[in-house]
Amino acid sequence: MTPTIEAVGLTQGYGRQVVVSNIDFSLDSGIYGLLGPNGAGKSTLLRTLATVMPPLRGEMRICGNRVRSMSDVRLTRRSIGYLPQHFGYFGEFTVYEFVRYCAWLRELPMSEARKATLRAISEVHLADRKDTKLKKLSGGMLRRCGLAQAIVGDPPILLLDEPTVGLDPAQRLEFRELIRSLKNATVILSTHLVEDVAAVCDEAIVMAEGRFLFRGPPTALAEAATPGAAGDTALERGYTAVLKGSAVAA
Amino acid sequence: MMPIFWYELRRSPLRWWLPFLLVVDAAMLFGRSTEWIGVWSQTSAAAQLPIFYIALFLAAGAAWAAGRIWHSGTAEQLLASARPGWHREAAQLAASTAYGLAPFALGIGIAAVITAKRDVPGFLWPSYLFLGLILLLVSTATGHLLGRTIRNRAVAALLAPVVVFIFVGFLPWLELSLLSGPPQFQIDPLPLVTRAALAVALALAAVLLPAVATTVGSNSGTIKKSWSAVALALAAVVAIASILTAGPLRSVRPAPSPLCSEGAPRVCIWPEHQIHLAAMERIANRLGALSGAVTVPDTFYEEGLRAPMRSNSDFALVLGEWAAARGMTSAILDETFGTRSCELPPDSQLERNLTLTIELKEWLVARAVGPKPDDVHGGFEFDEAELERVLSLPEAEQIVWASGRVQEIQETRCA
Numbered sequence: 092m093t094p095t096i097e098a099v100g101l102t103q104g105y106g107r108q109v110v111v112s113n114i115d116f117s118l119d120s121g122i123y124g125l126l127g128p129n130g131a132g133k134s135t136l137l138r139t140l141a142t143v144m145p146p147l148r149g150e151m152r153i154c155g156n157r158v159r160s161m162s163d164v165r166l167t168r169r170s171i172g173y174l175p176q177h178f179g180y181f182g183e184f185t186v187y188e189f190v191r192y193c194a195w196l197r198e199l200p201m202s203e204a205r206k207a208t209l210r211a212i213s214e215v216h217l218a219d220r221k222d223t224k225l226k227k228l229s230g231g232m233l234r235r236c237g238l239a240q241a242i243v244g245d246p247p248i249l250l251l252d253e254p255t256v257g258l259d260p261a262q263r264l265e266f267r268e269l270i271r272s273l274k275n276a277t278v279i280l281s282t283h284l285v286e287d288v289a290a291v292c293d294e295a296i297v298m299a300e301g302r303f304l305f306r307g308p309p310t311a312l313a314e315a316a317t318p319g320a321a322g323d324t325a326l327e328r329g330y331t332a333v334l335k336g337s338a339v340a341a
Numbered sequence: 342m343m344p345i346f347w348y349e350l351r352r353s354p355l356r357w358w359l360p361f362l363l364v365v366d367a368a369m370l371f372g373r374s375t376e377w378i379g380v381w382s383q384t385s386a387a388a389q390l391p392i393f394y395i396a397l398f399l400a401a402g403a404a405w406a407a408g409r410i411w412h413s414g415t416a417e418q419l420l421a422s423a424r425p426g427w428h429r430e431a432a433q434l435a436a437s438t439a440y441g442l443a444p445f446a447l448g449i450g451i452a453a454v455i456t457a458k459r460d461v462p463g464f465l466w467p468s469y470l471f472l473g474l475i476l477l478l479v480s481t482a483t484g485h486l487l488g489r490t491i492r493n494r495a496v497a498a499l500l501a502p503v504v505v506f507i508f509v510g511f512l513p514w515l516e517l518s519l520l521s522g523p524p525q526f527q528i529d530p531l532p533l534v535t536r537a538a539l540a541v542a543l544a545l546a547a548v549l550l551p552a553v554a555t556t557v558g559s560n561s562g563t564i565k566k567s568w569s570a571v572a573l574a575l576a577a578v579v580a581i582a583s584i585l586t587a588g589p590l591r592s593v594r595p596a597p598s599p600l601c602s603e604g605a606p607r608v609c610i611w612p613e614h615q616i617h618l619a620a621m622e623r624i625a626n627r628l629g630a631l632s633g634a635v636t637v638p639d640t641f642y643e644e645g646l647r648a649p650m651r652s653n654s655d656f657a658l659v660l661g662e663w664a665a666a667r668g669m670t671s672a673i674l675d676e677t678f679g680t681r682s683c684e685l686p687p688d689s690q691l692e693r694n695l696t697l698t699i700e701l702k703e704w705l706v707a708r709a710v711g712p713k714p715d716d717v718h719g720g721f722e723f724d725e726a727e728l729e730r731v732l733s734l735p736e737a738e739q740i741v742w743a744s745g746r747v748q749e750i751q752e753t754r755c756a
Contacts, residue, residue: 143420168423175421179414183352195345196422196429204344240418 093155094119095248095277096140100149103132103139103301110135112301113149118277120247122270124288124309125281126330127298133281134176136298137250140279141173154247169198172241176252176281178234182226186217186236189225193240203244211243214269230257238269249278255287267291289313289326297333305333349436355402359440362398366391366444370452376661377452377522379459379616385469386522388445388452392473393509393518395441396480400501403437403481407488407551408497426552434485434547441477461616468528469519472590475533475540476517480505482543489551515539516590523659524613525645527594532587539580546573599646605629608669610643614658617665621658624666624709628673631708634743635701636677641669663710670705674698677747683755694753699723701746704739707732 094117103111111132125133138144140151142164151158153167180189191208199207212221215235220228225236234257241249255263270278270291282288288295288309295312297305305312309326316328320335350356369391377383407430410416419429453465484501491497509517517536519528553569599609602622606629610618621641629637642648643665644655654675656668685691699721706713707728731742 138417141421143417165423165425168421171421173418173421175417177414177417179416179418181352181409181413181415183354184348188348188352192345192348193418196419196424198423 092119094152095154096279097152098140098149101136101139101146101151102148103135103144103146105135109147110301111139114301114303116303116306118279120275120277121293122273122278122280122291124292124295125279125298126283126285126288126295128334131298132301133298134252135301137173137252137279137281138175140248141171141175141250142167143173170247172197172243172246172249174237174241174249174251174254178237180225180233180236183224185222185224186212186228186239187221189236190239190243194243197244197246199244207244211239214242214272215239216265231259231262234258235262235266238266242269242273245276247276249273249276251278252281253283254280255282255284263287285322285324285326285330289324295326295330297330299334304336345432346435349432350439353402353406353433353436353440355399355406355437355440358398358402359443362395362440362444363447365394365398366448367451369394370448374661376659378455379461380522380524380613381456381461381463382466382469382522382524382613384452384456384522385466386519388449388465389469389473389476389522390518390520391448392441392445392476392480395444396476396505396509397502399437399441399477400480400484400487400505401498402440403434403484404488404491404497404501405484405494406433406437407485407547408491408494410489410551411492412494427548430485430489430548430552434481434544437481437485438478441481442474445473445477459616461613463613466522466528468530468533469522471533472517472519472528472536475536476509478540478544479508479517482540482547483508486543486547486550489547515584519590521659523657524611525594526591528590529588529592532584532590535580535583535587536590539577539584542573542576542580545576549573593645596646599642601640605639606637607640608643609640609646610658611646614643617658617662620662621665621669624662624669627709628669628705631673631705631740631743633740635673635705635747638672638676641672644668663706663714666710667702667706670702670709673705674702678750678754681754686753686756690753690756694750696723697746697750697753700728701743701750703728704731704743704746708739 097117099115101111101114102109125136127133135144139146142158154170156163156167158164158167184192187208190211191204194204194208209221212218215238217232217235217239220232225233228236234254238251238254241251255266258266267287267290270280280287280292292309294306295309296303297312305315312329312333313325314329315332316322316325317332320328320332322328322331370387373390377387410419419426422429449465449470483504487497487501487504488494491500508515515536549569550573597612600612600615600618601607601609602618602625604622604626606625608618608621608625610621625641631637642655644657646655648655654672656665656672658665686694700723703723731739734742
């Protein structure tokens with residue numbers, strides 16, 4: 092089976108600074124938790140996969156299509172739902188209008204867009220707020236609206252950069268439920284919250300200095316913990332141990 | 342695209358300005374002058390003129406609307422959009438333009454109904470309305486482009502009307518707005534098309550340049566950006582060059598068969614000015630009654646019917662009936678005194694001659710149409726008290742006074 096995302100020698104950076112360094116990976120459908128300290132290259136990797144930045148070097152295949160020309164990029168973007176770290180919105184738009192607008196940006200067919208919009212809004216539990224202007228929503232609701240615009244139309248790939256920031260504990264639980272329900276998609280979830288990874292991810296990927304240090308099930312990450320590693324849970328200890336370079340590299 | 346256009350329309354900051362824009366349009370239509378009523382070419386020009394004022398607000402509003410990208414933090418999401426960026430920009434520009442179209446359409450409708458009620462033949466002249474549309478698009482495109490270029494929303498919104506004002510007020514060769522629409526002139530298709538090309542080039546720049554600037558994702562993006570900028574700059578240069586080479590926007594229309602009154606003296610006017618015929622005939626009759634003192638021509642002609650435009654001896658209706666009556670008195674003076682074919686007299690004698698001529702002319706005007714209306718300014722100075730005294734004299738004495746003036750003018754014309 093063709094992997095949903097495949098990268099070979101992927102290198103990315105800003106100017107002369109390399110942020111993602113020559114990584115190879117392939118991802119099938121499933122939920123992937125991308126962990127790593129600030130500056131590890133998580134957001135840059137997501138931006139690259141979202142085709143916001145063309146790679147400096149290397150090659151990407153998304154849903155089996157090689158991403159090279161602008162027409163490849165446009166085609167690819169139809170398959171990607173992207174929630175950037177800093178989610179932007181038009182305050183004057185209502186929740187429905189904004190999600191519908193994002194569906195339009197993703198070139199969802201007209202015939203499906205309305206239903207898909209209402210479904211996405213419903214899935215993030217904002218149905219009763221669909222006619223509320225975004226400028227009147229709380230931070231948590233806005234984040235949920237951000238999720239709705241990412242999942243509208245059920246794209247096969249979801250790139251979520253710190254999606255749980257700003258959510259209260261109850262909303263985080265709802266969010267986890269939502270992510271779990273995305274069975275057929277390839278979801279990459281960048282986060283600092285190790286417990287989110289433990290709760291919903293099929294695999295954890297630990298990044299540092301632009302490279303993958305670890306890739307495996309959360310249980311394997313927990314098992315990678317070494318005596319004396321910092322952390323309150325096994326997974327946190329495994330994570331900090333991997334960061335110290337004592338675990339098996341991916 | 343329609344639902345998105347409606348969202349843009351509903352959420353545009355210009356929606357708050359719409360009532361104001363409607364008021365501005367109506368104020369400009371009726372506040373300046375109502376001489377356009379009953380003349381289709383003038384009605385068309387009058388319906389087009391408010392766009393000059395609306396354009397300034399539209400440019401500011403379009404700039405403010407387009408600047409939302411800088412403040413909404415959506416740049417990253419838009420970069421990841423599958424849809425070509427120009428669709429997005431076009432939807433927003435179309436919404437801004439629609440806010441100009443609404444008052445424009447309403448103004449056209451009102452103007453058309455009012456003139457149609459006067460039961461005059463003809464209809465709106467589309468070329469004037471098209472010119473209004475061009476200015477509308479120029480203003481929103483300029484505003485949109487500036488709003489998407491300048492990150493400070495307030496600066497863009499302040500700068501946009503200034504740029505549009507420069508286009509209209511300080512670049513007269515562009516001729517993007519016309520003050521009146523006398524039937525003696527017509528807007529030529531080629532110069533109009535060149536201005537439309539400029540508006541389209543600006544609209545394309547407003548839609549494509551920001552779109553290309555937010556198109557990344559492949560390494561060909563930078564090259565595409567540069568080529569797009571060069572292509573659009575080239576298009577703008579070609580549009581401006583074509584405006585300069587296409588000549589003036591308007592040309593003189595060939596004179597049609599005039600519409601003339603029945604009595605003597607006759608008045609002949611452009612058929613489009615039919616609504617003024619009865620009034621002009623009354624003026625001509627009053628002037629004809631003064632033939633005991635001056636020589637009244639058999640026929641008064643509106644300018645452009647028998648001689649080149651701005652001929653001294655033909656009257657113009659463009660500024661209304663009072664101004665037209667003054668033109669008719671000029672025709673009487675020409676007829677009475679003929680063309681000067683002698684040496685000019687010394688300065689003091691020439692000055693006296695001029696004073697007498699002005700007094701005679703003002704008497705003729707007063708007899709034809711009464712005193713100068715309050716909204717008419719300028720003209721030569723003259724002894725108004727003396728004129729009032731003369732006008733209060735019995736008819737026969739006035740004729741004697743005028744005859745004396747005619748004689749004295751003839752005596753002081755030559756050295």
